[in-house]
Amino acid sequence: MKNTAILSLAFRSLWARKVTALLTVISIAAAVLLFVAVENLRQGARTSFERTISDTDVIVGARSSPINLILYSVFQIGDPTNNVTWETYQDIKARKDVAWVVPISLGDTHRGFRVVGTTPDYFTHYKYADSQSLTYQQGTVFTDLFDVVLGAQVARELGYELDTKITLSHGLGGTSFVNHDDLPFRVTGILKPTGTPVDRSVMVSLAAIEAIHKGWQRGTPTALSKLNTPDTLRQTSLTPDSVTAMLVGATSRVRSLGLQRDLNTYKAEPLQAVIPGVALSQLWNVVSVVERALALVSSFVIAVGLIGILTSILTSLNERRREMAILRAMGARGRHIVSLLISEAALLAFIGSVLGLTILYGLLWIFRPTLEARFNIGALRLWPGTFDLGVVIFVTVTAALLGLIPALIALKRSLSDGLTIRV
Amino acid sequence: MSTDKVLSIAQLRFGYTPTQTIIDIDRFEIAAGESVFLKGPSGSGKSTLLGLIGGVLTSQNGRLSICGTELTEVSSAQRDKLRADHLGIIFQQFNLLPYLGVIQNCILPCRFSARRRERAIKADGSVKASAKKLITGLGLSDDLLERRVGELSVGQQQRVAVARALIGGPDLIIADEPTSALDHSNRDRFIELLNHSREEFGSALLFVSHDQTLAAHFDRSVSLSDLNTMALA
Numbered sequence: 001m002k003n004t005a006i007l008s009l010a011f012r013s014l015w016a017r018k019v020t021a022l023l024t025v026i027s028i029a030a031a032v033l034l035f036v037a038v039e040n041l042r043q044g045a046r047t048s049f050e051r052t053i054s055d056t057d058v059i060v061g062a063r064s065s066p067i068n069l070i071l072y073s074v075f076q077i078g079d080p081t082n083n084v085t086w087e088t089y090q091d092i093k094a095r096k097d098v099a100w101v102v103p104i105s106l107g108d109t110h111r112g113f114r115v116v117g118t119t120p121d122y123f124t125h126y127k128y129a130d131s132q133s134l135t136y137q138q139g140t141v142f143t144d145l146f147d148v149v150l151g152a153q154v155a156r157e158l159g160y161e162l163d164t165k166i167t168l169s170h171g172l173g174g175t176s177f178v179n180h181d182d183l184p185f186r187v188t189g190i191l192k193p194t195g196t197p198v199d200r201s202v203m204v205s206l207a208a209i210e211a212i213h214k215g216w217q218r219g220t221p222t223a224l225s226k227l228n229t230p231d232t233l234r235q236t237s238l239t240p241d242s243v244t245a246m247l248v249g250a251t252s253r254v255r256s257l258g259l260q261r262d263l264n265t266y267k268a269e270p271l272q273a274v275i276p277g278v279a280l281s282q283l284w285n286v287v288s289v290v291e292r293a294l295a296l297v298s299s300f301v302i303a304v305g306l307i308g309i310l311t312s313i314l315t316s317l318n319e320r321r322r323e324m325a326i327l328r329a330m331g332a333r334g335r336h337i338v339s340l341l342i343s344e345a346a347l348l349a350f351i352g353s354v355l356g357l358t359i360l361y362g363l364l365w366i367f368r369p370t371l372e373a374r375f376n377i378g379a380l381r382l383w384p385g386t387f388d389l390g391v392v393i394f395v396t397v398t399a400a401l402l403g404l405i406p407a408l409i410a411l412k413r414s415l416s417d418g419l420t421i422r423v
Numbered sequence: 424m425s426t427d428k429v430l431s432i433a434q435l436r437f438g439y440t441p442t443q444t445i446i447d448i449d450r451f452e453i454a455a456g457e458s459v460f461l462k463g464p465s466g467s468g469k470s471t472l473l474g475l476i477g478g479v480l481t482s483q484n485g486r487l488s489i490c491g492t493e494l495t496e497v498s499s500a501q502r503d504k505l506r507a508d509h510l511g512i513i514f515q516q517f518n519l520l521p522y523l524g525v526i527q528n529c530i531l532p533c534r535f536s537a538r539r540r541e542r543a544i545k546a547d548g549s550v551k552a553s554a555k556k557l558i559t560g561l562g563l564s565d566d567l568l569e570r571r572v573g574e575l576s577v578g579q580q581q582r583v584a585v586a587r588a589l590i591g592g593p594d595l596i597i598a599d600e601p602t603s604a605l606d607h608s609n610r611d612r613f614i615e616l617l618n619h620s621r622e623e624f625g626s627a628l629l630f631v632s633h634d635q636t637l638a639a640h641f642d643r644s645v646s647l648s649d650l651n652t653m654a655l656a
Contacts, residue, residue, distance in 0.1 A: 012522045012523060013520075013522050016521055016522030322517055323520060326520055326531075327520075327531075329477065329506075329512040330531045330534075330587075331503060331506050331507020331532055332507075333499075333504075334499065334500075334503070335500075336535070419474055419477040419597075419599075
């Protein structure tokens with residue numbers, strides 16, 4: 001008897017028990033869907049994580065930990081420990097091995113979105129993914145003191161357009177009690193979505209950060225500062241005393257290690273210099289604990305699904321003694337009985353895992369715009385790849401191996417039953 | 424050993440454990456084309472004997488040959504092949520696989536035996552044509568062929584089982600109480616049909632039943648209780 005004939009027998013036999021078979025298929029489909037979805041999200045998160053910053057050789061801030069520095073300077077998570085003086089900024093900028101420096105000044109927010117004080121150089125030197133530059137969907141870079149450029153998500157969530165007037169709040173908390181209400185900003189540019197934290201940033205000039213805090217003492221406005229108007233401030237010299245962090249480009253990539261070492265042993269003040277790639281992979285090691293836990297849980301779900309196949313076939317064996325006796329009487333050999341049951345297990349697993357993948361990629365395809373916009377996961381795989389093929393093969397082969405258990409039981413029984421039908 | 428014997432048993436002994444003996448038959452033969460009634464009450468070792476003839480069980484002692492091939496001397500795969508090639512088996516009831524159609528059930532032996540497949544094709548052009556011819560020859564109408572097995576009456580199912588046992592012309596038909604689920608009038612008709620059809624193929628018949636009144640339909644009648652010295656009284 002040909003193998004395809006056994007497969008067709010297995011299929012017909014399963015079809016006769018379609019309710020049980022369908023439930024088993026669904027449990028495998030759900031397990032595979034979960035497993036592949038977790039894996040896909042994991043890869044997507046990792047990729048978008050690694051795509052966050054590129055072409056920056058060294059990030060410099062006040063002495064803290066490398067992970068802390070990269071979290072607050074690039075990912076907008078956590079608070080900066082201290083600032084770096086303007087003199088240090090000038091000093092680094094003057095170094096021979098430094099091609100460019102983009103200062104970043106943090107400390108203010110707009111309705112929960114962080115404000116990044118920087119220079120127009122930010123928009124030319126900040127790169128993400130594979131050296132992609134920031135581009136505008138509308139408008140252009142800030143030119144006036146009270147101009148602001150918005151990240152894509154900020155503009156979309158708050159419904160801002162060009163020329164919308166906005167005010168900034170002091171402090172990095174979500175709700176602030178100190179607002180810069182008297183000094184409104186005008187939106188001059190809205191960036192295209194990047195899938196990086198830039199989408200959630202509000203960018204102004206360094207001078208603007210200086211201007212809205214002019215005359216403040218110990219982080220609060222004074223009677224004097226309240227006299228400031230946009231026009232008086234435009235006349236004032238607004239060179240800051242300090243910046244929060246700097247993105248530094250070396251003249252050549254090979255210089256970045258030496259540059260990092262020099263800055264970490266900087267004499268005038270304690271600095272922290274990190275190479276983004278190194279810090280990112282350190283950070284990923286921390287995150288990957290969660291990632292591994294997720295992968296473990298979802299692989300257990302697959303194991304449960306496979307045991308479900310085994311259970312459903314084992315419980316069906318009793319009511320199928322007659323089927324086996326008939327097949328034996330018609331000349332079926334032991335290996336036919338064994339391959340019939342193995343084929344059943346493999347068929348259930350194969351149909352289930354293909355169904356699971358179909359549903360998953362169907363959903364991804366439908367919800368792709370939402371996913372990309374909401375969660376900044378722009379790197380999801382939208383088509384099944386070799387990984388998914390591997391999952392299908394693994395699940396099917398494992399099910400076939402598990403199918404050996406009921407197969408051998410049925411074979412043993414069919415031998416002891418002989419040619420007599422026991423109903 | 425002459426090949427005109429489809430079944431030949433000599434000094435056959437069998438037990439499921441080494442210390443036990445359930446079957447002890449000195450001599451039992453069926454000639455080609457012969458029909459034999461075997462009276463087998465429960466406890467006479469009927470199921471075990473059928474298992475041995477079918478090659479699902481193997482005896483430790485004695486000789487048992489099907490169409491000249493000694494079953495004790497060949498591998499279990501070869502015994503399976505021998506069963507597929509030479510035996511047509513009809514059970515008491517529930518003969519058919521519920522998930523296959525009438526035709527698919529009927530051609531099942533041809534899936535497992537190349538010999539019977541070739542013979543069916545040689546006789547009627549194709550396996551399916553052979554099945555159709557057999558089924559209609561047994562008095563079942565054409566429209567039954569499209570039905571689900573479960574929609575057939577017990578009598579109709581038994582006739583499909585006969586067609587299946589006969590397809591590809593096996594040398595020996597073994598019918599194990601095939602009429603026990605049928606009523607009186609159907610019973611005699613069924614046996615006549617079975618006898619008539621298998622005569623066309625020249626197949627021998629071993630008809631096992633506990634109902635002695637049926638013995639008249641067959642060439643000869645044997646009681647398993649007499650044959651098997653280990654049968655329970």
